[in-house]
Amino acid sequence: METPVLDQPAAARRAWLGAFAHPAFAVVWLASAIALVGISMVDTASGWLMTTLDLNPGDVSLVHAAATLPMFLFTLPAGALADIVDPRRLILVISCGVVVLVAAFASLVSLDLAAPLSLLLTTFLLSAAWSVNSPAWLAILPSLVPKADLTGAVAANGVAYNLSRTIGPTLGGFVIVHYGLSAPYWMFAATNVVVVAALMWERTPPKETKTLPGERLTGAVRTGLRHAANNPLFRATLARTLAVYPFAAAYWGLLPLIARASGQGAQHYGLLLSAVSAGALASSFAQRSVRRRVDLDWAVALGSIGTAIALALFGVTRSFAVQLGAGFFGGAAWVMVLTSLYVSAQNVLPQWVRGRGLAIFLTVIFGSVALCSAAWGQAAARIGVDNALLLAAIGALLGIPATWGWKLQGSEAIDLTPSLHYRLPQAAEEMSDDRGPILVKVAYRIDAKDRDRFLRSIDDLGEQRRRDGAFAWGVFEDMAEIGRFEEAYLIESWLELMHFRERITNEDRAVEDEIRDMLTQPPQIEFLVAAEPGRRRPAPDAPTGA
Structure with missing residues (x-):
């Protein structure tokens, strides 16, 4: 029997399309990209809505707090949940709940019944839903594309995210001006209907049928933490993460001060954010080409060098044109590092703990950026913004040799298939599931x-x-x-x-x-x-x- 071979045009088309050659991924990616734009529009609308309800700066800042707090509270338990239940079904349930929640709040806004408390509660719940969904989205990715296209799929997700952060606020502002404050919320509800439809259409094989009862949530969290602490390949990924993001956090935390020092303040701040997003978007498109030339370890090293260059440029110049270039460079380096680390994490986590492992990975990133942004702010208050940025640049460079021994895992074969070679233990009596230890x-x-x-x-x-x-x-x-x-x-x-x-x-x-x-x-x-x-x-x- 002859082995079927793809004809040359088909093979060339598959090579050109990469992850998008797989219809399931293409459809789910398009739906999630639309939803990400909706999220960005809602973020814009929520910030503006609070200024129409309450001009107190402390209350306005609570919108950001309500959006970020759930990331720390729910990401790790959400990862355990994604391992216990079918992540595709989890996303479906959460997305349906988001449709109901957002439609209800959009109705309040349409009827002029929205209040600061209802806005903060809605923001908190939406962020909680996003935090619960994130590990599940990451966990289903290997079921949509083969391992050879995983890097391209990760890069494509980066494109969707950065594209949404680039066009979402502008589109949200346009919609608010022409159709009212409730319009972004109604549109976001509609984008989640698109996600539900895409996941209902997508028919990739579900997780293996379990012959045992599911794990308990608290026990699953403990087991996930234990796995992360004792998986040397995953520890290597976390070590390389901590060698970059605490230093990259410096320009994120100090970017408003960098913009103010250039002389134009808010206008330049918005342009710097756009430059970072543009760099991230360009880097996302370039990932396939980069992967053909360097492995994951060198990709992270190059991204760390790029981060250091961006930090140094921010610290030594007041030229706004150079600062825009530094922002572009920093955004590109950020995505190069993130994509490489994420691919390594995917490759070393078995399916039974993948959701928890990826949740720990995200928590390390969120935590290091949040905590270190504040720490660099304190450092800037003592030694000056320029010196703090230069110090962060040195730290990013020193992190390369300090963690070079922690090797990342690319697409080379690591057989994480369950061996099932252990015989079931025999008991002289009926054992309840929770009997132990x-x-x-x-x-x-x-x-x-x-x-x-x-x-x-x-x-x-x-x-x-x-x-x-x-x-x-x-x-x-x-x-x-x-x-x-x-x-x-x-x-x-x-x-x-x-x-x-x-x-x-x-x-x-x-x-x-x-x-x-x-x-x-x-x-x-x-x-x-x-x-x-x-x-x-x-x-x-x-x-x-x-």
Whole structure:
């Protein structure tokens, strides 16, 4: 049987279109891009609406607070939720809720019944919906395109976001002037109807059918944090994130002061924001070309250098033309770094924890930018804006060699498919899902000459165990028998033990195979559950013939 081969025109068309050669991605991307424009219009409308309701600067600033607070409160739990339920269905439910919420508030605005409290509450709820949806949107991306087109898909999402931030405010202002303050809200409700329609049409395979009950939300959050702390490849991505964004936050936090120092204030501030967005948009379009020439590590390094150049230019010149160039450069570098880090995170997170891992990734970015923007503001008050920007530029450059040992993972094969080679543990009685904790003990016997090699391998295995849900892990050496070791660790519950079995990947199995090659006899495994006072265990069956 011959293997089907794409004809040259079809192959060329697919190469040119990249991620957009896949209809499911193209349709969902278009719908989400329209919705992002709607969000940007609503942001503009909400800020302007508050000035018509209350001119108190403190109250006006609460709109921004209401929009950013949910990002810190809900992003991580939202990531756990995206892993527990089907992320596509989660987006559908949230989008339907947004349609109802926005239509209700648009009605209040149309009837002149909107008040500062209702505006702040609506802003908070919309931001919460966005925070819950974000990890789910990221989690469904690998189901829309193959891994080879993942970088292009990430870049395309960057194009949609930056394009929306460029045209959304202008379009929102135009709509407000010509059709009234309620019009952006009605239009945003309509864009969410488009998202619902696109996801209803899109029929990519759902997440694998689960044979076990879903994880509990609080336990899922703990497991996600444990996985992030014990996944060395994901830690590398977070380390490279923290080497760039705390320093890039300097120009975001100080940009209004940079614009004021140029002599024109608000007008120049708006143009600088547009220059940053334009640079981000250009960089998004250039990602495919960049990826053909450099790997993810060098892409982040180049983006860090670009960030440092932008910071330095902001710090040494008052020329507005040069500042516009610095803004463009900074926006381009921002997207280059973000896209590279996001692709690495996608490649090292198994599907069962992808939503939580990406939520942690977003939280690190949000947190570092928010906290460090304020910190650079304090630094600027003490040493001056120019010196603070130059100091941030030096920090961005020093971050490159400081974190170069943390390697990012591109599209090279990392087999995160569940191996399912562990047998189900047997219990002498019916076990409830929440019974626990479970103590797992594994006895190994090795040749004495392999001791050091065994301990290195078992340490790697321990990191895998902790990453997949174990805690209180340790390995112990028998004092009475040379070459005998016991590994011990705890699992939160019987249900978590069942999930633990399904999380072990083919990549993990290589370490276990290395350990098995050193054993002089098969390992002995025991499962023990925490004893509960007053609990009666069933009597063992009577021996035959008794």
